[in-house]
Amino acid sequence: MVVRLRLARFGKKHAPVYNIVVQHARTARNAKPIEVIGTYDPIPKPAPDGVGKPIKDIQLDTERAKYWLGVGAQPSDPVWRMLAMFGLIEPRWPVQQIKALVGAQAVKAKMPKKQENVDAPIATEAAKVEAARQ
DSSP, X not given: OOEEEEEEXXXXXXXXXXXXXXXETXXXXXXXXXXXXXXXXXXXXXXXXXOSOOEEEEEEOXXXXXXXXXXXXXXXXXXXXXXXXXXXXXXXXXXXXXXXOOGGGGOOOOOOOOOOOTHHHHHHHHHHHXXXXX
8 A cells, every 4th residue: 555644634623733744545535544654733833033034843753754665655735834844855846945034134224116107108109199290
């Protein structure tokens, strides 16, 4: 049978917690897994130092994940993205890598957007139409 690395949902209503598990491909989502290799909490927690973006908690046993990938386990799409973030496999889709900044560099003030003259294209077209009539 095909073995897959996938997420199994646990937790309360509106507060999910996922286990990263190794299961046979045809078993139910929350069936007893072969092995639990990590956890994923998708609800963002505040940054530890109070500055910066909230953090989603991912814990993964990388040695066991490497083992299961080595013996042919197929990761699901969400698990594929997590394994790519850990550098265990190549990402399927390009993911923007962002370096973490510290201190004053981490917080930037928003710059106002430039206001473009919306009436300019209409005025030039009106001038062309007038020139064509003459």
